[in-house]
Each structure stands twice: as C-alpha cells, then as structure tokens.
Amino acid sequence: MEHGKLEIKKTKKGYGGTIVFNNKRMPVPGKYAFQDDSLNCHECTFERDIKGQVVRIFVDEQELPTRDPNTSHQVKSSTNMHQAEPPGLKRDSKMPDFFDIRKTHLPQDTREIGLRDIDNISLKLHKGSRFEPAEKKFVFFKTGRESGYKPYLTAKNIDLNSICCRHSSSVQALLGISSGVIGDRLLTINFYPDWRLIVGLGNESVYETSITLHHIYGIPYIPGQAIKGVVRSWVISEYFDSDEEALKDPAFRFVFGGQAVDKYPAQAGKVMFFDALPSKEPRIEVDIMNPHYQPYYSQGQPPGDYHNPVPIPFLTVVDTPFQFLLGLKEGDSQKLIQFKNLESVKPLELVGKWLKEALELNGIGAKTAVGYGYMTII
Numbered sequence: 508m509e510h511g512k513l514e515i516k517k518t519k520k521g522y523g524g525t526i527v528f529n530n531k532r533m534p535v536p537g538k539y540a541f542q543d544d545s546l547n548c549h550e551c552t553f554e555r556d557i558k559g560q561v562v563r564i565f566v567d568e569q570e571l572p573t574r575d576p577n578t579s580h581q582v583k584s585s586t587n588m589h590q591a592e593p594p595g596l597k598r599d600s601k602m603p604d605f606f607d608i609r610k611t612h613l614p615q616d617t618r619e620i621g622l623r624d625i626d627n628i629s630l631k632l633h634k635g636s637r638f639e640p641a642e643k644k645f646v647f648f649k650t651g652r653e654s655g656y657k658p659y660l661t662a663k664n665i666d667l668n669s670i671c672c673r674h675s676s677s678v679q680a681l682l683g684i685s686s687g688v689i690g691d692r693l694l695t696i697n698f699y700p701d702w703r704l705i706v707g708l709g710n711e712s713v714y715e716t717s718i719t720l721h722h723i724y725g726i727p728y729i730p731g732q733a734i735k736g737v738v739r740s741w742v743i744s745e746y747f748d749s750d751e752e753a754l755k756d757p758a759f760r761f762v763f764g765g766q767a768v769d770k771y772p773a774q775a776g777k778v779m780f781f782d783a784l785p786s787k788e789p790r791i792e793v794d795i796m797n798p799h800y801q802p803y804y805s806q807g808q809p810p811g812d813y814h815n816p817v818p819i820p821f822l823t824v825v826d827t828p829f830q831f832l833l834g835l836k837e838g839d840s841q842k843l844i845q846f847k848n849l850e851s852v853k854p855l856e857l858v859g860k861w862l863k864e865a866l867e868l869n870g871i872g873a874k875t876a877v878g879y880g881y882m883t884i885i
Contacts, residue, residue, distance in 0.1 A: 537881030
C-alpha cells in the first residue's frame with residue numbers, strides 16, 4: 508500500500524479526482540464515484556497493478572464508493588440508477604428472442620424463407636425489426652411472463668481479432684507507415700468500460716432509442732469523431748476557461764486544429780483519431796430509462812405527480828474492451844510541443860495522456876452523468 512493525497516475537482520460532468528503522490532498526479536479510476544469535493548485534500552492509501560495503474564483507493568481504511576454494482580462499496584444515491592437492475596431485466600434463458608420474421612416489414616418473399624435468426628447485429632436490429640400493430644411501433648424488448656421477449660445479439664461468428672488487426676493495418680497504410688516501423692506515429696491503447704457504455708443513443712432509428720453499430724460488421728464501435736470530440740471537450744474544460752482561449756494555444760491547435768483567430772490562420776489538426784473497435788465479442792444488454800411527465804413534454808400539459816412514468820428500453824454495451832488508435836502523418840511525429848506547465852513532449856504522448864484522462868474522469872457517450880461511459884486503460 509502506498510500513501511498519497513486526494514485532489515477532487517468539479518467538472519462539467521460532476522466531480523473527478525486525482526491522487527497526488529511524490530509530486531505527481533495519477534487519475535482516480537473511473538469506477539469510483541464522487542458526489543462532492545468533501546474528500547478533497549484527504550490522505551489516502553492506494554494499490555497499483557503491475558503496470559503502475561491505481562486499482563484500489565482507501566480513505567480511513569475504507570474503500571471509496573464505486574460505480575460497479577458488483578462491489579460491496581456502492582454509492583447510495585438516487586442519481587446512480589445502476590444500483591439495481593431495471594424491472595424485467597432479470598436473465599431468463601426461457602424468454603424468447605424478439606426476432607420473428609413474420610412480424611417484420613421485410614418483403615413477402617423474404618419472410619417466406621422462414622429465417623430463424625440473423626447473425627449481423629445491425630441487420631437483425633434494423634432490418635429484422637419487430638413491429639407491434641397494437642402499439643403501432645417497432646419494439647425489441649417487452650416484459651411479460653407469457654408475451655415478453657428480448658434481443659439476443661451476438662457476434663460469435665465474427666473473428667474480432669482479425670478485424671482489429673486489419674483495422675490497424677489499414678490505419679498504418681493510410682499513415683504511410685512501413686510494416687514493423689511504427690515509431691511515434693501510431694498509438695494503440697485498449698480501454699475497458701467500468702460499467703455500461705452507450706454511444707449513439709439519440710441517433711435516428713426505427714425504435715425510440717438507437718445504438719451506434721458498424722455498417723459492415725454490425726458490431727458496436729466508437730466513431731473516431733466522437734473520440735476526438737470528447738477529448739477536445741475535456742481539454743478545454745480542464746485546462747482553459749473558454750473555446751476562444753484554447754484556440755489561441757499552439758499545442759491545442761496542433762492537435763485539434765481550429766479556425767482563424769488573431770495571428771493564427773485556419774488549420775487542420777495533425778493528430779488523427781480513428782474508430783475504436785471491440786477487441787473481443789461485445790456483450791449487449793437492455794437497460795431502461797423512466798421519463799416522467801410525458802404529457803408535459805409531448806403535449807405541453809402541466810407536469811404532475813399523477814402522470815405515470817413511461818419505461819423506454821435502450822441497448823448498452825457491457826464487459827467489452829475497445830481498441831483505440833491515434834495517428835500522425837510522417838514529419839509531425841518528431842516535433843515536440845509545449846503545453847502549459849508540462850515539459851516538451853511528443854504529440855501522441857500528450858494526446859494519449861488526454862485520452863486517458865477524458866475516458867477515466869469524463870466518460871464517453873450518453874448518460875455519463877449517471878455513470879455510463881467511464882473507461883479504464885488495460
């Protein structure tokens with residue numbers, strides 16, 4: 508066990524923490540939840556793994572509260588909606604699959620084939636959508652002892668290891684990297700979600716909610732533009748007072764680019780953020796949100812406690828590591844950039860640090876305010 512001091516700061520998404528140890532700062536794993544800054548400047552003890560990453564933190568011999576529902580030290584707060592599984596989500600192997608080709612809007616000749624299942628997750632969800640005439644909408648999840656069903660979405664027939672290797676090879680070819688000579692031009696980092704992850708919740712879909720799926724493989728993934736946006740937003744909120752101030756910083760402009768401002772001409776960012784693909788079979792589970800006062804939002808009626816909540820199911824990714832790739836074109840990787848009080852560092856080293864901070868302390872995707880989307884490096 509090692510000794511340090513907690514440093515907790517308020518962010519746009521809540522509170523994030525670091526451990527001050529030997530004049531260095533180490534991020535608090537995203538699995539730990541802070542409701543306020545009451546533990547700021549408190550002495551703590553912590554454990555690290557063989558890679559030097561903090562894995563457990565104790566204050567007054569008690570482990571910090573965690574977002575993980577499988578641990579005994581769980582945050583007891585109404586804002587943490589994941590303390591218990593939503594009603595109707597208990598695992599039930601007898602619950603039938605939502606896919607029924609007779610209830611889809613596929614062409615008649617296709618329905619006559621009598622398919623019993625579809626391997627591609629995206630095709631199954633979006634082309635094999637189940638339509639309920641009584642509800643007049645497409646549905647993938649329904650509770651009920653006799654009439655209930657849920658989606659069984661797997662990618663068992665896909666070689667994800669080969670896909671990740673092919674993706675990495677394509678990125679190297681795009682960057683003009685010779686085989687086996689990566690140097691400082693490509694950074695590969697694997698992250699694991701602390702709990703649940705949902706990307707693309709509000710995208711267009713035949714359902715009330717959506718999830719981002721690869722257009723070819725059908726697997727869940729994190730688009731590169733989403734990763735870049737999250738890291739950029741984190742850097743601005745953590746190190747600058749405004750977007751305008753950030754756009755006047757040479758290091759920020761080198762990484763992300765920016766429009767013309769003051770003496771700086773418009774320029775494109777040098778660092779490229781590529782899609783993050785799952786490195787093992789993704790596990791997709793149904794979760795539930797319960798919006799209240801639906802007549803208030805949909806019909807403009809005054810909100811009241813007599814309005815019943817309307818459960819809305821949505822799909823989340825759990826227990827699935829993702830491979831993140833960051834790259835630089837030839838000629839940019841050897842440059843050293845100066846940022847704030849840090850010593851001059853190579854671009855990917857600095858951006859890798861930002862990415863780690865953003866995913867561990869800020870999260871990615873939807874509903875990060877209630878614990879979704881936080882990830883830890885592995």
